[in-house]
Amino acid sequence: MLQRLPGCVSRDLIDQLTVEFCYLNSKSNRKKLVRALFNVPRTSLELLPYYSRLVATLSTCMKDVPSMLLAMLEEEFNFLINKKDQTNIATKIKNIRFIGELCKFKIAPLGLVFTCLKACLDDFTHHNIDVACNLLETCGRFLYRSPETTIRMANMLEILMRLKNVKNLDPHHSTLVENAYYLCKPPERSARVSKVRPPLHQYIRKLLFSDLDKSSVEHVLRQLRKLPWSECETYILKCFLEVHKGKYSQVNLIAILTAGLSRYHHEFAVAVVDEILEEIRLGLELNDYNMQQRRIAHMRFLGELYNYEHIDSSVIFETLYLIIVFGHGTPEQDVLDPPEGCFRIRMIITLLQTCGQYFDRGSSKRKLDRFLIYFQRYILSKGRLPLDIEFDIQDMCAELRPRYSSIEEVNAALVELEEHERTASSERLSGEKRSDNEFQKHRSPTPTSSTIAANGSGVSGGVEENGRGYDEAPDSESYSDSGSIDREGHEDEELLSDDKTDDGSDGDDEDDGGPAGGSDEDESVQVRQKIVEIDPREEEDFDREFRALMQESLDSRKLELRARPTLNMMIPMNVFEGSSKDVRPIEGESGEETVDEEGGSGSGGGNRVKVKVLVKKGSKQQTKQMYIPRECSLVQSTKQKEAAELEEMQSIKRRILEYNEREEEESNGISSPAGNWLQAGLANSSGGSSRPMGRGNWDGAGRGVRHYRLHSSAGGFYHGYARRR
Incomplete structure (x- = not known):
């Protein structure tokens, strides 16, 4: 014992x-x-x-x-x-x-x-x-x-x-x-003051750093969605970026939560990626030893975000190239990336071990092959590596691609790669030149003739403002009520489909073009060199102006009024027979066309209005009569539209009469500046066209006045259609 x-x-x-x-x-x-x-x-x-x-x-x-x-x-x-x-x-x-x-x-x-x-x-x-x-x-x-x-x-x-x-x-x-x-007897000092967090922040940290595991991901995601995001979105973002404070094995779970929240809080998911990329760049700028664990966790987090399809491969490759080239060629090169420092190699290995196995086909595989050549040259430039880094590199190369043994092999591979890229770029630029020449031939302007009638309604050949042409000139009398709008809408759709078909055929013709000449190849290389030498500030200015132009175009497009869809049904002629009153088709709120016939006598009585409903069964169309109260919103809106149309028609009639009187006075030599001003106003308001008065409204039923605009292009005139806003 x-x-x-x-x-x-x-x-x-x-x-x-x-x-x-x-x-x-x-x-x-x-x-x-x-x-x-x-x-x-x-x-x-x-x-x-x-x-x-x-x-x-x-x-x-x-x-x-x-x-x-x-x-x-x-x-x-x-x-x-x-x-x-x-x-x-x-x-x-x-x-x-x-x-x-x-x-x-x-x-x-x-x-x-x-x-x-x-x-x-x-x-x-x-x-x-x-x-x-x-x-x-x-x-x-x-x-x-x-x-x-x-x-x-x-x-x-x-x-x-x-x-x-x-x-x-x-x-x-x-x-x-x-x-x-x-x-x-320790020295007297104040006790360490623990940070006091509000209960909501404590609950968020408990969910992310204590409760989160593989079996509770769905529960944590539901609980995060229930939080008041207007109050705690910033703090949740801060906790997501502190992945280094949790378990390293749970980084992929944070990426799962980010991808899950992106469906409901897209701006938050974008902010996570932006902050991670900013943290990676900050670590490269500071190169602080105390931040190494944090930087490794961020690289793992970025790779997991790609694994869960939250970011594209372009973000990964841009980050990889940034790591191996940041700070080189500057006076601070030895401070940012010391010759004996190998931490950047560890960062790249961490990222590629996380998501590199998915770059196994397509363009991603080619990008990874290209990057690994540069990466291995960077490794060989470091000299002798520590054993742990050496073993990690061997494991990575065994999993992804074979490894070069000397700097000569890497340089030979780089020369071959650059030569291949130079050949491909020159072929691409020569093909673009050829396609541009063919496109200019197809789009060469041809002289167009347009005959403008005295009343502004007859056009023999016209082109619309957006570049599409009309084969037939719209006749003024053929534009009546909603039928004209319907036909116009279908014509626009047909023209748009024709344009798409033409564009597709042009693209096929360009793809099937002949081979490029040998003399263009050298010129293409010179053009590529010129593009590389463009001032970055000019490119930034151009991009900024282009984005502003596109945004302005989108904003103006949002303000345009779109016509409501109309029912593509022809109104039978028997609807108008046997009635001497003013009968007009009305587009109901549900999309069907009704015939409104106001009258105080008959079976409808004084408190109801008789209408004819157009129905279609199979290919047969027929009308049915029904009575609706005068207080109905359909009747009231119809009356308001007719009153507005009548007032507009009377105003146009009055202006036309005044215009005729002014013309007579001018012919007699009694013109005045006020008359000239009124004439210009009439010309602008009526679009330089007159129209005989008749049944129905003026160019569209309640859809805004549709008028002609006279333009000049390539030495000729054409008519364009536009809507008043």
């Missing part, structure tokens, strides 16, 4: 040995045990706390064991205190630390400990300094925190510091004294 004592290096083992010794309790065995405890090896100081635990446990039933051990330790201390040789320093330290451990178990009396400490302070030289410091490191804090000894211990510590300041101690002893003092 005594041979098992040196192996008892845990509380369970020493407690089991204590119980077994109780079954072998005898006076001789107790003496043997005390002698074995006293003779602990001086180099095995880690056994002293467990031996003291055994003595403290046996002291409850064997009173002579602690007393015999303490007597032997005290006698040894008094013998060694006067020895000044170097051979006994380890024995002294073992002895005083054993007494200190017994003091913490309240086996050694406090008076014995203070007597030993006072004896060392009285002769504060040589080994006594080491003995005093070891005693304080063992039980000094216990004595200082105990209420019955705190004052006496504080006085001892003050004496210790005075002796240290008075005596000229060597640096080793001076450091020992300071460590022992501040271990017992």
Whole structure:
């Protein structure tokens, strides 16, 4: 059993040995045990706390064991205190630390400990300094925190510091004294103030950093969607960017949450990607050692975002190229990317190990092959790499692509790659030149003739404002009511489809064009060089102006009024027979056409209005009569439209009469500036066209006045149609 004592290096083992010794309790065995405890090896100081635990446990039933051990330790201390040789320093330290451990178990009396400490302070030289410091490191804090000894211990510590300041101690002893003092009595400072977060922020951090795992992703996503995003969106974004504060294995779960939230909070998902890219660039600019764990976590996060289809491969490759070229060619190159620094290599390896296995086909595979050539040249420029980086590179190349062994092989591959890209770019530019020439031939302007009638309604050949042409001139009388609008809409659709067909055929013709000449190849290369030398500021200005132009076009397009869809049904002629009243088709709110016939007599009565409903069953059309109240919204809106149309018609009639009178006065030489102004106003308002008065409204039923606009293009005239806003 005594041979098992040196192996008892845990509380369970020493407690089991204590119980077994109780079954072998005898006076001789107790003496043997005390002698074995006293003779602990001086180099095995880690056994002293467990031996003291055994003595403290046996002291409850064997009173002579602690007393015999303490007597032997005290006698040894008094013998060694006067020895000044170097051979006994380890024995002294073992002895005083054993007494200190017994003091913490309240086996050694406090008076014995203070007597030993006072004896060392009285002769504060040589080994006594080491003995005093070891005693304080063992039980000094216990004595200082105990209420019955705190004052006496504080006085001892003050004496210790005075002796240290008075005596000229060597640096080793001076450091020992300071460590022992501040271990017992730490410097007074304010307690660390923990950050106080509102309950909502605490709940968000609990969801992301405590509750999140593979089985709770859906639950966390639902809980995040329930939060008041107007209040906590900024804080959620901050927590998503702190992926380095959570578990590294949960980075992909944060990416899952980002992709899931993008369906409901698109701006938040975009902000996550923007902030991650900004953090990566900030890390490249600062190159701070303390940010390395954070930068690695961000690279893993970016790769996981690509794995869950939240970003495109172009973002990944732009980041990869940014890492290997950022700061090079600048005065700060050695600071941003030291020649012996390999952290950028680790960043690229982390990103490619996360998402590189998906670049295995198509353009992504070609992009990765191209990048790996540049990356391996960057690796070879670093010289000798650490073993961990070397092993990571070998694993990555074994998984993705083979690795080049020398800088010559990489340079040869780069020359071949650049030559291939130069050939492909020159072929592409020559093809673009050829296609532009063919496109100009197809789009060469041809002289168009347009005959404008006196009343402005007859056109022999016209082109619309957006470039589409009309084959037939619209006759003024053929534009009646909603039927004209319907026909016009279909004509627009047919013309648009024809344009698309023509464009597609042109594209096919261009793709099938003949091979490019050899003389154009060199010129294409020169053009490519000129494009590279364009001033970046000019490109930025051009892009900014182009975006402003496109935005202005989109905004103006949003303000245009779109015509409501009309029902493509021809009105039978029998609807208009047998009625001498003003009958007109009306487009109902549901999209069907009704015939409104107002009258106060008949079966409808004075409070109802008889209408004819046009229905279609199969290919047969027929009308049915029905009566609706006068207070119906359909009747009221129809009356308002007819009143507005009548007023507009009377206004136009009045202006036309005034215009005719002015023409007669001008022919008689009685013209005036006011008349000229009125004539210009009439010409602009009526579009330079007159129309005989008749049944129906003026160019469209309640859809805004449709009028001609006269334009000049390529030396000729054409008519364009536009709607009043």
